[in-house]
Amino acid sequence: MTSNFIDYVKINLKSGNGGRGFTHFRREKFVDKGGPDGGDGGRGGHIILRGNKQYWTLIHLKYQKHIKADHGESGGKSRSTGKQGKDVILEVPLGTVARNAETGEKLAEIIDDGQEVIVLPGGMGGLGNYHFKTSTNQAPDYSQPGIPGQEIWAILELKLLADVGLVGFPNAGKSTLLSVISAAKPEIGDYPFTTLVPNLGVVPYRDFQSFVMADIPGIIEGAAEGKGLGLRFLRHIERNSNLLFMVDGSKLSPAEEYETLLGELEKYNPELLDKNRLLAVTKSDLLDEDLKKEIAATLPKGIPHVFISSKTMEGINELKDLIWRSLNDYLE
Incomplete structure (x- = not known):
């Protein structure tokens, strides 16, 4: 199945050339050769990125490999300035980062709706001969050419903007959790890497409030070195303010699973460890109270945890409360 979620594109960008300055002399009745009045060339078109909250993917740019702005026009007589080249505005989802390939x-980072950044400016127009008149040169017969535009290959990457990013190995129950606490409908299955693309879900909370949760492709050991879907996954969690680690309670050691996940994040970007961390032990419907106590004793101190089951809804409200307090800095 072909996915409509595209979070990486490489495109060729070319801004417009500046228009040429004009060489011209004023012509009037009874004046054989008036002073210089050649106008300036118009600026070349910019390449601009604009944030648009209605977009959630870069798919509309996937097949536009070459994007070119218009050139500025030459200046004219009577000191008239040439028309500017038309800018090209690329609408992109919030969370898009542009880099020189x-x-x-980094050329731009778009995080606000309506935010505009010139990633590739157009060339300046050349000056007309009017500007070159001096006391010793009353009739300059030259003007400037316009400055050429620029051309680069650029990479656009989307990093999802969400309040909570789900961190866990494949098949840890992240998609199932998102499906039961939000309106999102991610693909769910009993096999690794069911989630091949990120999914966003708006989670309703008390008093008509809500927060956004991102279910992201599962991490495996070696993700920081690019194994599996690792690097695509890690790029998206950079923007999440809170990380919810999900470890399988039915496995031998949930605590070791958490440490492995933490190690992968640290190798990729140590700054990720500065984010708020929460821990959910999944599939707790398979655990009795004694086993829960044994597991809880092994979990890291200082990281709030909750036992949950997306199947029986055990601990789901407690988890939502935990996330909300973390988002609002109420955790003790």
Whole structure:
């Protein structure tokens, strides 16, 4: 099945050339050769990124490999400035980062609706001969050419904007959780890597409030080195303010599973460890109270945890309360 979620595109961008300055002399009745009045060339068109909250994927740019802005027009007589080249505005989802594909330099980061950033400016128009008149040169017969536009290959990457990112191994129950606490309908199955693309769900909370949760492709050991779907997954959790680690309570050691996940995040970007962390032990319907106590004793201190079951809804309201307090900095 072909996915409509595209979070990475590489495109060629070319801004417009500046128009040429004009060489012209004023012509009037009874004046054989008036002063210079050549106008300036118009600016070349910019390439601009604009944030649009209605977009959630870069698929509309996937097949536009070459994007080119218009050139500025030449100046005219009577000091008239040439028409500017038309800008190209690329609408992108919030969370889009643009980089120079060759140097890796960040060109723009779009996080607000309506935010506009010029990623590739058009060339300036050349000056007309009017500007070159001096006391010793009353009739300059030259003007400037316009400055050429720029051309680069750019990479656009989407990093999801969500309040909570779900972190867990494949088949940890992340998609199931999202499906029972929000209106999102991710694909669910009993096999690793069911989730091949991120899913966002709005989770309703008390008093008509809500928060956004992102179910992201599962992490495996070696994700930081690019194994599996690792790097695609890790890019998206960089923006989540809170990370909810989900470990399988039916496995031998949920605590070890958590440490492995934490290690992968640290290798990829140590700053991820500065985010608020919460821990959910899944499939708790398979555990009795004594086993829950044994597991709880092994879990890391200082990380709030809750036992949940998306099948029986055990602990789901408690989990939502925990997330809400974390989002609002009420955790003790």
